Amino acid sequence: MSQASVMDIRLAAERDLPRIVEIYNAAVPSRRSTADTETVTPESRREWFHRHEPQRRPLLVGEDQGDIVAWMSFEDFYGRPAYAHTAELSIYIAPEYQGRLLGKRLLQRAEALAPSLDIHTLVGYLFAHNTPSLRLLRASGYQEWGRLLDVARMDGRDYSLCIMGKRLEGAPAPLEAPD
Incomplete structure (x- = not known):
């Protein structure tokens, strides 16, 4: 299989x-991508799955020749309602597919999809030692908006934990604070 x-x-x-x-659980032992310390089950994630409304907060899968x-x-x-135009983005890639630019493709799709979801800002929470994900977000124009030390x-x-964010193009410009 090619790199890309x-x-x-x-x-x-x-x-x-x-x-x-299964893909999520593969990240648990690395202690790099999730704060879960034990694996989860499909049943324990069913409610989470159903909270993802396709027209508002979708859950997407990436397939290679029919395999997720x-x-x-x-x-x-x-x-809270005032944050309705901001969404947290999570991306997980099967270990054997990491390093093949799939994260970049998913991030580009998220940004392209965001306006139709009425999302103006994307944020991600990443461990400060998750170098590959931090590199991906920085290369895509995300900035570190905060850091929670040793949480x-x-x-x-x-x-x-690093809080990374990006205000998307085409989003309404923020109002200037009065002097």
Whole structure:
């Protein structure tokens, strides 16, 4: 398989949930992409799956020759109405498909889809030691908007969290603060 894999992106169906969970669970032992310290089950993620409304906060899967190799979700940011135009983005790629530019493709799709979802701002929460994901976001114009020092503890070690964000083109310009 070539370095730049072919990937079709589509809305996730409930039948995809076991593979979505499998890809997510592959990230748990690395302590790089999730603060979950134990694997999850499809049943434990069913409610989360159903919160993803295709017209508002979709859950998408990436396929290579019919096999799901990645997924991406839009989540409400902070859950209050004033933040409705901001979404948290999560991207997970199967280990054997990492490093093949799939994250970049998913991120580009998210940004292209955002206006139709009435999303003006995308944010991501990443561990500060997740160098590949930080590199991807920075190369795509995301900036570090904050850092929470040593807020996660896993395996007796503390980890910091970076808050990365991007105001999307075409979004209404923020109002200037009065002097």
